[in-house]
Amino acid sequence: MANNPTETVKDYQNYVDKKSPNSPILKNCFNAFWVGGLICAIGQIISGFCKSRGLDTELSGTVVSILLIGFSAFLTGLNLFNKIGKFAGAGSLVPITGFANSIVAPAMEYKSEGYVMGVGGKMFTVAGPVLVFGISTSIIVGIIYLIFNTTGITLV
Amino acid sequence: MSFLQSLDWMQILKAFVVGGLICVIGQILIDKTKLTPARILVIFVTTGTILGGLGLYKYLVDFAGAGATVPLTGFGYNLSKGAIEAVKEYGLIGAFIGGIKASAGRNFCSSIFWLSCLFN
Amino acid sequence: MQKLGSQTIKFDNPPSILDTACIVGPKEADGPLAKYFDQCLDDEFWGEKTWEKAESKIIKETVSTAITKSKIPADSIDMCFAGDLLNQCISSSFGLRYSNIPFIGIFGACSTFVEGMGLASSFIDGGGATNALCAASSHFCSAEKQFRFPLELGNQRPPTSQWTVTGAGSAVISKNGNGPFVTHFTPGKIVDMGIKDANNMGAAMAPAALDTLLTHFKDTGRKPSYYDLILTGDLGHIGKDILKDLSQKNGYNINANYNDCGVLIFDKETQDTHSGGSGCACCGSVFSGYVFNKLRNKEINRVLLIATGALTNSTTNQQGESIPGIAHAVAIENTI
Known part of the structure; x- marks a missing residue:
C-alpha cells in the first residue's frame, strides 16, 4: 500500500512522532523558571542571613547547601518532593534539591532489600554518575591548570 | 523587621x-x-x-550569588575551584584530591539525610 | 481444535468461561470502571511490607475469588496459567505457591492475560484439562521500581507515558458451561517497528496489534462488524489512535466498535494518567470486571480481545535496543 506507515521503520517513527503529543514546553518552562528561581532566591536569603551573622562566603554557601539538601530530603521522605518535581520539572531537578532527591528516593525505594546492598548500593544510582563525571572533570581541570600555569599561561 | 530590611533584595532578584x-x-x-x-x-x-575551570562561571557567581551556586552547575564550579586551589597548594596530587575535598561536605550531609527515610 | 488460515486456532468444543474475578488498587477505584471490580484496595501495600508482596497477595486473592465465584472445587482445577511483569514472574509464582494447582508460568508482558486464556482454552479443547485457570497481575509501584525510576524521584512523565494498573484479573475456564465461550485464539507474531522510546509503549505495540487483528480477520473470514466490541489491552490513547488509523489504511474500519482497556480504566482528564493505563492487570481487570459483566448480561455478545505486550526490559532499553511488541487475540462469544 502506498501510504502505509508500517512499511519501514523510519516511516513508522515519523508517523508516531506526528501522532504523539508534545510536552507542553512553554508551561513547563514557566513552572521550571519560577520554582527554580524561588529555590535559588531562598538560597540567597539564607546566604544573606549567614553573612549578616558574620560567616564568610564559603561557609555561607555550605550552610545554604546543607539546609536546601536537608529540606529536599525531608520533603522526599514525606512523599511530597515527587509532586513538586512533577509540577516544576527541571525547576526542582537542577538546583541542589534535585540532587538530594535523587539520593534519598532510591534509598527509600530499596530499603526493603536491606541496608547494605539495598539502601547503600542503590542510593547513588542517579547521583553516582553525577559525582563520577563531576569529579573526573574536576581532576582534568586541575591537571590542565597545573600544565598551563607552570608554563606561565594562566587561564582567563 | 530589621532582618527583612537588612536583606539585599536586588541580589535576591x-x-x-x-x-x-x-x-x-x-x-x-x-x-x-x-x-x-x-x-x-x-x-x-x-x-x-x-x-569553572575556564574561570567563566566565577563571573556568574559574582553577579547572581545563590542563583549560580544553588543549581548543579554551581556544584561543578565548586569542584573545579577545589581542584585548582588544591593544585596551587599540593601540585599534581591536588588535582586528584581537590574535587573530592570540595564535594565532601555536600556528600556527607546528603548521605546523612537519607536517615530521614528511616522514619518514613 | 483446528487451524484456520495462517495462525488462528478454532475450538471444536469451545470452552466456557465459568467466572472471572479482579482486584484493583486505589487509583483504579477512582476511575470510571470502579463499580465493576470485585474488590478495590485502599492502599498499594494491602498490609504487606513490600510492593512485590502486595502484588503476590493481589494475584493470590484474585485467583481464590475467581475459584469461589465459579462454584467448582479448587482441586478440580487441572492447570493454572499465570504471569506478570516482575523479573522471572515472581508475583504469580510467589502468589500461587501454596495454591496446589499445577502451575504454568507464562510471560507475554502485558499480553499475558489473553495468552493464558488462549493456552487454557487450547488445553481444554485438546483434552489435556477439564478446568483451567488464567491469571495476570501488575502493580504500579513495583513496575515503576523495576522499569523506570524510584517513585519518590521528582521527575515529569511525558504526555505519551502510560500508567501501570495495580491489580490482577483471573478467569476460570471449563469444558462444561453455558458460556461465554472462547471460540478462537490467534496467537500473535513479534512485531518490531523500531520504536525505542520506553515512554511511548502504545506506539511500540500498535503494529503488533494491527498484525494480529488483520491476521484474525483474514484467517476467520470475519469482518470488524461481526464483533460487538473489539478491545485491545493497553495501547492507551495514542496507540488506540494509531491502530484505528492503520487498520483503516489496511481496509478494515474498526472505528465503530473498537476500544482499548487502557483508555477505559482511567479518566484521562481527572486522573492525570497521560496516555492511559498499561500492564498485565489493565486487560486482565477490564475484561474480568467490565467486559465479562456485559457479556453475562447479554449487552454484548461477541468480543474480540487483543492483549498487547511490549517485550522489553530496562537493560535492553538502556542498551539502546528497540521495543518489540506482541499481541494475542481471543474471540469470546455468547452463542456458538
Whole structure:
C-alpha cells in the first residue's frame, strides 16, 4: 500500500512522532523558571542571613547547601518532593534539591532489600554518575591548570 | 523587621532570575531531547566544572550569588575551584584530591539525610 | 481444535468461561470502571511490607475469588496459567505457591492475560484439562521500581507515558458451561517497528496489534462488524489512535466498535494518567470486571480481545535496543 506507515521503520517513527503529543514546553518552562528561581532566591536569603551573622562566603554557601539538601530530603521522605518535581520539572531537578532527591528516593525505594546492598548500593544510582563525571572533570581541570600555569599561561 | 530590611533584595532578584533561567535550560533539554534526569544532572555538573575551570562561571557567581551556586552547575564550579586551589597548594596530587575535598561536605550531609527515610 | 488460515486456532468444543474475578488498587477505584471490580484496595501495600508482596497477595486473592465465584472445587482445577511483569514472574509464582494447582508460568508482558486464556482454552479443547485457570497481575509501584525510576524521584512523565494498573484479573475456564465461550485464539507474531522510546509503549505495540487483528480477520473470514466490541489491552490513547488509523489504511474500519482497556480504566482528564493505563492487570481487570459483566448480561455478545505486550526490559532499553511488541487475540462469544 502506498501510504502505509508500517512499511519501514523510519516511516513508522515519523508517523508516531506526528501522532504523539508534545510536552507542553512553554508551561513547563514557566513552572521550571519560577520554582527554580524561588529555590535559588531562598538560597540567597539564607546566604544573606549567614553573612549578616558574620560567616564568610564559603561557609555561607555550605550552610545554604546543607539546609536546601536537608529540606529536599525531608520533603522526599514525606512523599511530597515527587509532586513538586512533577509540577516544576527541571525547576526542582537542577538546583541542589534535585540532587538530594535523587539520593534519598532510591534509598527509600530499596530499603526493603536491606541496608547494605539495598539502601547503600542503590542510593547513588542517579547521583553516582553525577559525582563520577563531576569529579573526573574536576581532576582534568586541575591537571590542565597545573600544565598551563607552570608554563606561565594562566587561564582567563 | 530589621532582618527583612537588612536583606539585599536586588541580589535576591538576581538570584531568582538567573537560577530560574538555568532551570529553564534544563527544562528545554528534558522536553526536547528526551534525556533522562540522570543525564541532565551529569550534563549540568560537567558544564559547571568546565566553565569553572575556564574561570567563566566565577563571573556568574559574582553577579547572581545563590542563583549560580544553588543549581548543579554551581556544584561543578565548586569542584573545579577545589581542584585548582588544591593544585596551587599540593601540585599534581591536588588535582586528584581537590574535587573530592570540595564535594565532601555536600556528600556527607546528603548521605546523612537519607536517615530521614528511616522514619518514613 | 483446528487451524484456520495462517495462525488462528478454532475450538471444536469451545470452552466456557465459568467466572472471572479482579482486584484493583486505589487509583483504579477512582476511575470510571470502579463499580465493576470485585474488590478495590485502599492502599498499594494491602498490609504487606513490600510492593512485590502486595502484588503476590493481589494475584493470590484474585485467583481464590475467581475459584469461589465459579462454584467448582479448587482441586478440580487441572492447570493454572499465570504471569506478570516482575523479573522471572515472581508475583504469580510467589502468589500461587501454596495454591496446589499445577502451575504454568507464562510471560507475554502485558499480553499475558489473553495468552493464558488462549493456552487454557487450547488445553481444554485438546483434552489435556477439564478446568483451567488464567491469571495476570501488575502493580504500579513495583513496575515503576523495576522499569523506570524510584517513585519518590521528582521527575515529569511525558504526555505519551502510560500508567501501570495495580491489580490482577483471573478467569476460570471449563469444558462444561453455558458460556461465554472462547471460540478462537490467534496467537500473535513479534512485531518490531523500531520504536525505542520506553515512554511511548502504545506506539511500540500498535503494529503488533494491527498484525494480529488483520491476521484474525483474514484467517476467520470475519469482518470488524461481526464483533460487538473489539478491545485491545493497553495501547492507551495514542496507540488506540494509531491502530484505528492503520487498520483503516489496511481496509478494515474498526472505528465503530473498537476500544482499548487502557483508555477505559482511567479518566484521562481527572486522573492525570497521560496516555492511559498499561500492564498485565489493565486487560486482565477490564475484561474480568467490565467486559465479562456485559457479556453475562447479554449487552454484548461477541468480543474480540487483543492483549498487547511490549517485550522489553530496562537493560535492553538502556542498551539502546528497540521495543518489540506482541499481541494475542481471543474471540469470546455468547452463542456458538
